[in-house]
Amino acid sequence: MFKRALKMTLNPAYRDNRLHPKGRARPRLGKITDLFEGYLTDCTLFDVCEGGVGLLAPETVDLPDDVLIYDDLERTIGIAHIRWRNGRQIGVRFREKPVPIRLFNTPGLRALQSGGRNRGTQGAMTSH
Numbered sequence: 001m002f003k004r005a006l007k008m009t010l011n012p013a014y015r016d017n018r019l020h021p022k023g024r025a026r027p028r029l030g031k032i033t034d035l036f037e038g039y040l041t042d043c044t045l046f047d048v049c050e051g052g053v054g055l056l057a058p059e060t061v062d063l064p065d066d067v068l069i070y071d072d073l074e075r076t077i078g079i080a081h082i083r084w085r086n087g088r089q090i091g092v093r094f095r096e097k098p099v100p101i102r103l104f105n106t107p108g109l110r111a112l113q114s115g116g117r118n119r120g121t122q123g124a125m126t127s128h
Contacts, residue, residue, distance in 0.1 A: 028073040032057060034064055035079070037108030043090075045071055050097075052080065055090040067092070070101065070112045077101050077109060 027046045032055070033039050041061045047054035053069065063082060069092065070077045078098030084091045101113045 027056075028071065030055070030072055031070040031112050032061075032063065033068045033070070033108070033112070035066055035068060037068065037106060039112075040067065043069075045069070052083070052091065052093040055092060056088050057090055059088055063090070066095070069094075069098070070109075071098065074098070075101050075113060077104070077112070 027044050030043050030045045031039065032041050032043050040063060041057050044056040045053050046056065055069070057063070063085075066079065066081050068077055069080045076098035079095040080092035081095060082090060083093050101109055104110070
């Protein structure tokens, strides 16, 4: 673990360019969707700060520049812009502060809250 953290700090692709100081948060589960609520992948959220969050996601998943990030613990969703990616690690900046998912009534977002995944724009739901 320490070697990996040291490698990240020495890697020139990994720079701490936060606009806000990072907060302490235990890693927690989340989901990434495109802006049309199409499920892309599960992720782990870490290094939460006021303006963004660090994510861990599979390297094989192609992500658009702007995504929706769902936080399973807080039950919030936010529009985020991907600022950098280094392998599995992704740094995003929220366009707006994440809001409670209960404020939305769309089937795709409701499926995220119940553990489902919305595949594409057809609205087909599958569960874990």
